[in-house]
Amino acid sequence: MEWYWAVALLFGLIVALMLLGMPIxxxxxxxxxxxxxxxxxxxxGIGQVLNNGFGAMTSFALVPIPMFLLMGELFxxxxxxxxxxxxxxxxxxxxxxxxxxxxxxxxxxxxxxxGSSMGSTAxxxxxxxxxxxxxxxxxxxSMGPIMGTGGLAVIIPPSALAVLLATLGRSDxxxxxxxxxxxxxxxxxxxxxxxxxxxxxxxxxxxxxxxQAVPLGEKLRLxxxxxxxxxxxxxxxxxxxxxxxxxxxxxxxxGCLAVVVLAACYRALSWKSFRKSVDAAxxxxxxxxxxxxxxxxxxxxxxxxGASSGLISWATQFDVSKLGMLLIMMAIIFFLxxxxxxxxxxxxxxxxxxxLAKTLGFDLTWFGLIMLLALEVGxxxxxxxxxxxxxxxxxxxxxxxxxxxxxxxxxxACVLVLIGLIIAFPPLATWLPGISR
Amino acid sequence: xxxxxxxxxxxxxxxxxxxxWLAGVLMVAMMAMIVVDVALRNLGYQSSAHFFTFTEYFLxxxxxxxxPWLVREKGHIYIELLVVALPGVAQRVLVFWVVVACVAxxxxxxxxxxxxxxxxxxxxxxxxxxxxxxxxMLMASMPLSFGMMAIEFARLLVRRExxxxxxxxxxxx
Numbered sequence: 001m002e003w004y005w006a007v008a009l010l011f012g013l014i015v016a017l018m019l020l021g022m023p024i025x026x027x028x029x030x031x032x033x034x035x036x037x038x039x040x041x042x043x044x045g046i047g048q049v050l051n052n053g054f055g056a057m058t059s060f061a062l063v064p065i066p067m068f069l070l071m072g073e074l075f076x077x078x079x080x081x082x083x084x085x086x087x088x089x090x091x092x093x094x095x096x097x098x099x100x101x102x103x104x105x106x107x108x109x110x111x112x113x114x115g116s117s118m119g120s121t122a123x124x125x126x127x128x129x130x131x132x133x134x135x136x137x138x139x140x141x142s143m144g145p146i147m148g149t150g151g152l153a154v155i156i157p158p159s160a161l162a163v164l165l166a167t168l169g170r171s172d173x174x175x176x177x178x179x180x181x182x183x184x185x186x187x188x189x190x191x192x193x194x195x196x197x198x199x200x201x202x203x204x205x206x207x208x209x210x211x212q213a214v215p216l217g218e219k220l221r222l223x224x225x226x227x228x229x230x231x232x233x234x235x236x237x238x239x240x241x242x243x244x245x246x247x248x249x250x251x252x253x254x255g256c257l258a259v260v261v262l263a264a265c266y267r268a269l270s271w272k273s274f275r276k277s278v279d280a281a282x283x284x285x286x287x288x289x290x291x292x293x294x295x296x297x298x299x300x301x302x303x304x305x306g307a308s309s310g311l312i313s314w315a316t317q318f319d320v321s322k323l324g325m326l327l328i329m330m331a332i333i334f335f336l337x338x339x340x341x342x343x344x345x346x347x348x349x350x351x352x353x354x355x356l357a358k359t360l361g362f363d364l365t366w367f368g369l370i371m372l373l374a375l376e377v378g379x380x381x382x383x384x385x386x387x388x389x390x391x392x393x394x395x396x397x398x399x400x401x402x403x404x405x406x407x408x409x410x411x412x413a414c415v416l417v418l419i420g421l422i423i424a425f426p427p428l429a430t431w432l433p434g435i436s437r
Numbered sequence: 438x439x440x441x442x443x444x445x446x447x448x449x450x451x452x453x454x455x456x457x458w459l460a461g462v463l464m465v466a467m468m469a470m471i472v473v474d475v476a477l478r479n480l481g482y483q484s485s486a487h488f489f490t491f492t493e494y495f496l497x498x499x500x501x502x503x504x505p506w507l508v509r510e511k512g513h514i515y516i517e518l519l520v521v522a523l524p525g526v527a528q529r530v531l532v533f534w535v536v537v538a539c540v541a542x543x544x545x546x547x548x549x550x551x552x553x554x555x556x557x558x559x560x561x562x563x564x565x566x567x568x569x570x571x572x573x574m575l576m577a578s579m580p581l582s583f584g585m586m587a588i589e590f591a592r593l594l595v596r597r598e599x600x601x602x603x604x605x606x607x608x609x610x
Contacts, residue, residue, distance in 0.1 A: 257472045
């Protein structure tokens with residue numbers, strides 16, 4: 001079979017099954033069974049699917065995924081997330097647009113610890129939007145920063161998605177995790193600047209209201225008790241990786257234990273909260289690992305059928321610059337983001353894009369970071385970006401999709417600016433991983 | 438007849454939830470093992486290579502033990518664009534065939550998983566890492582998991598339930 005027919009069959013089948021509403025993991029497994037029968041010697045190929053799954057799952061590099069998920073769920077269910085939010089809320093005082101800043105700052109912390117843009121949007125949407133609407137904020141300024149902080153979740157370490165992408169792309173997991181630190185801070189700053197200019201140009205978007213003054217002593221207490229310890233967990237996870245005390249995999253487990261200890265110190269660790277955290281982390285872990293199980297053979301069949309090499313040779317034969325090729329890859333992710341979740345997009349594109357990036361001579365850590373950001377943009381791109389629908393689910397009654405689109409656009413623009421900055425100044429992504437080496 | 442089935446279905450449910458419970462325990466145990474390993478190493482003691490091996494096996498067992506429970510809990514993610522756009526009857530027909538396909542996929546993998554497990558047992562295959570583990574012991578989790586997944590999807594068909602849950606966006610408060 002010619003490689004282009006193999007590509008059409010492999011991608012066509014999996015996308016068709018997904019669109020028909022088959023659970024993503026089952027769609028991967030179903031197309032693997034069909035493709036294994038065709039390309040891997042009939043029924044013997046199905047046995048190979050299971051053996052590949054065995055090999056892919058028993059890989060130590062996947063450990064951070066359940067650990068980071070458990071860490072985020074513990075942070076949420078023990079109430080540490082709410083504590084941090086309340087503290088930031090009280091600290092910000094009377095500045096214009098304070099609730100939007102609270103969303104960005106608190107959301108950055110939560111996104112970093114949870115690593116899930118969907119979870120972050122769902123939490124912030126139900127927590128912050130009603131309050132902002134009550135205070136007369138425009139719908140756009142209420143919802144935009146919430147969707148924006150989702151972008152931070154995937155790049156600021158610890159990020160389970162970054163671990164998976166690096167594993168799929170066979171690049172350095174620790175380097176990709178560290179690469180997100182500076183761009184994450186830059187993105188949060190871009191969001192803050194956007195809110196500043198927005199509320200300066202259109203003050204009615206965030207009407208001022210009186211906030212009860214918090215004495216300096218109370219502010220210091222809030223910083224020391226409710227913010228510094230949470231930040232220390234993130235610093236601990238990144239610090240032990242950079243200092244070489246632990247690998248990224250091990251840092252994830254240590255971070256997880258740190259949240260348990262922190263919650264115990266706050267007397268917030270109950271059997272109920274612990275059980276709920278494990279339950280929630282287990283759900284996502286099982287779902288994600290089953291998808292990885294299914295995708296293990298997918299990338300092998302892509303290579304085995306000649307689809308990967310054919311597609312890469314075809315793509316590189318055109319007279320397109322490296323930048324042009326990067327933009328094409330990003331455009332494909334944006335398109336897929338219209339109807340797919342990040343995990344599926346990543347599993348479909350990484351087996352092709354990473355070898356292509358290597359052929360083009362890209363630094364794989366730099367490329368991985370750009371791909372993570374593109375995945376997030378795809379996730380938030382109108383008209384069908386899935387995060388927009390999550391936002392719709394938690395937005396006040398009567399909110400239209402059009403309003404959600406307009407709310408998301410300025411924040412998507414910030415992510416695109418960041419991608420532009422990383423392309424123009426690669427050290428933004430590569431400097432910190434370089435130091436840790 | 439139903440009375441006769443009740444103890445069987447109770448026993449089955451106990452196995453299903455027991456497997457999920459064990460998956461949760463393994464996840465926490467994995468965290469504990471890695472932390473102990475890091476602590477021992479940085480304190481200058483010799484850590485056990487078995488920690489590493491057990492962690493890798495747990496990574497296989499956690500999703501396989503939890504997979505049937507995830508179907509029961511409707512925790513899978515899916516793309517709902519087409520499903521929700523269809524009118525009532527067409528939607529029911531599509532969902533029916535999607536679930537039938539899921540039963541078929543899980544059943545095929547259970548059968549082949551069973552065959553591989555038996556082959557590994559007969560050939561005394563070993564998974565060689567820090568110690569030699571009989572491979573069939575690990576592979577046996579596949580027919581068990583996929584077989585129970587097939588049962589869970591089939592159960593949805595019998596009960597005329599949708600396989601779709603609330604998705605990741607809604608958290609339990």
